Amino acid sequence: MSKVRGMSTERIAKHILEKAGYNIIEQNKIFTIDGVEIAEVDFIVEDEHGERYIVEVKSGDIDVGALRNLYANAKTLNMKPLIIGRRFSNQAAKKLAETLGVKVHLLNEFFLLLDATELEIILRGAIIDVLNEYGVRPFIVSSLTDNELNFLEALAESENIDDLLNKLKIEKKKFSKIVSKLKKKGVLPKYSVRYEQLKKHVQAVLFWTTLSTRLKRIEEKLDLLTKALTEKNLEQSSVSDKKVSN
Incomplete structure (x- = not known):
């Protein structure tokens, strides 16, 4: 095998x-x-x-x-x-x-x-496991607000829904509203999954969000560094030109 x-x-x-x-x-x-x-x-x-x-x-x-x-x-x-x-x-x-x-x-x-629905649930679950295992982000993540990030971080660290509600001090109605919004943004899967799979998915989302943020910061710093070096080279070139003309 x-x-x-x-x-x-x-x-x-x-x-x-x-x-x-x-x-x-x-x-x-x-x-x-x-x-x-x-x-x-x-x-x-x-x-x-x-x-x-x-x-x-x-x-x-x-x-x-x-x-x-x-x-x-x-x-x-x-x-x-x-x-x-x-x-x-x-x-x-x-x-x-x-x-x-x-x-x-x-x-x-x-x-x-199995009926068709049950088979689909099993296959979807296996596919999500593969995507999470190999670090492939299965959904395109839109920009997240601080409140949404806090929600996702709490979800990733919670054992179950009750634990999450207790950590965030919110009711199930509020939980459903946040989840619905995140589904519309493409952050969470639009079909139902087990809490364990949802946690893995969210952990992958947070990983890619953190990585994306860090890469963006590195890119910004590189742009600033490139700009500073360019300005410095222009200044040195200007000084050299003046010396030559004198």
Whole structure:
């Protein structure tokens, strides 16, 4: 499996897990004992009952080897095993998963159960993750006021909407009004996204806004420096011309 293909499958898997009601605790977690690596798992998730699972994501078929490795890691780490893959490689793999009690989410079956809207939400979420991961600003940012910047900074540092409202001391109605205005300016996405994705988007916006401001200041200083050097050269040239004429 290529690295790019694996990363793409993980992004889709993340949104599948969230759609299924799991809370993502950690991603690409490495476990060590006395400095020795004993296991690396794609995700650690928690269900609605507080039960934790280690998750193995396969971009291809689920085989016996992957199930054995996942089960061993789950036992070692005292968690339950969960695997996501396209399909079982054979009946032996399916039987082993049932015998070991491994929870399975098959990509082929999952996507067949989705309606168009649900599929669009998952794909949009994965695309936003890619854009944020590679530092690509997905929306053109208009000029922001100080109040809007303060709002975005608070949003980027808040755990959820309630935390944000508490920090800014505003009501939900005011929050909705600000968000609507920022959507019209192209700063925030016009479609609905999870708060975690909104935070990442805002963090990217703030990064590009800060970078743009700094570059503008550097450009202004360079213009002033260029102007000063030009004036100095003209003065020196004028003095030299006078000396020659004398």
